Amino acid sequence: MVSVFSQKAINIMKSIPAGKVCTYGQIAALAGNHRGARQVVRLLNSFWEKENLPWHRIVNSKGTISLRAGDGYEYQKSLLEAEGVEFDAQDKIDLGRFLWKPVIP
DNA sequence: CAACTGACGATAG
DNA sequence: CCTATCGCCAGTT
Numbered sequence: 001m002v003s004v005f006s007q008k009a010i011n012i013m014k015s016i017p018a019g020k021v022c023t024y025g026q027i028a029a030l031a032g033n034h035r036g037a038r039q040v041v042r043l044l045n046s047f048w049e050k051e052n053l054p055w056h057r058i059v060n061s062k063g064t065i066s067l068r069a070g071d072g073y074e075y076q077k078s079l080l081e082a083e084g085v086e087f088d089a090q091d092k093i094d095l096g097r098f099l100w101k102p103v104i105p
Numbered sequence: 106c107a108a109c110t111g112a113c114g115a116t117a118g
Numbered sequence: 119c120c121t122a123t124c125g126c127c128a129g130t131t
Contacts, residue, residue, distance in 0.1 A: 003128070024113050028126090035126050037113035042128050044112070058112075066112035076112090 005031050009043050012102055016057045019084040020100035021093055023061045030102060056080060057100075063093040 008031035016022050028036035040058070048055045056079040060066045067073040077087060085098050093099075 006128070025115090028113085033126070035114065036128095037126085038111055039113095039127055039129095041111055041113065042130090046129055055112080060113060061115095068112090072112080 005033055005036060005039060006043055006047075008032060009036075009040055010047060010051050010053065013044070013053045013055075013058065014051065015102060016054055016100050018054075019098070021057045021059050021063070021080065021085060021095075021098050022100050022102075023059060023063075023095075025061050026099075027058070057083075059093060063095040063099070064091065 009027050012027050012030050013022070024037035024040045025034070027040050028034060031040070033039065044053060044055050044058060047053060056076045065073050065076050067076060077091070080093070081087065085093055087093060
């Protein structure tokens with residue numbers, strides 16, 4: 001038991017299907033804190049290897065990858081493209097088509 | 106145990 | 119479009 005927020009966020013992230021992406025704010029809001037995007041970042045960096053989270057499916061609210069080129073940016077992009085996610089000329093994802101909308105009761 | 110750290114978001118200018 | 123600021127708080131040092 002870490003925290004309710006962490007568990008929910010982790011649960012949500014583990015549920016993201018291939019070919020879809022999620023935003024930090026969305027996960028934070030679903031986990032109970034609409035302003036907890038930074039906590040989501042912390043959780044990802046701390047639990048992605050322990051919980052086997054698909055960190056590459058998490059992007060910022062604009063649908064762009066937050067990492068800088070050379071710092072994993074191209075790697076994440078390639079992973080997403082391999083799952084069917086498309087990037088436009090501005091290297092951003094069309095959230096209208098690829099944003100995953102989880103079903104939380 | 107106190108301070109620091111963040112792959113962000115929304116708002117204001 | 120851009121930069122600046124505040125908010126939020128678990129995990130790490």
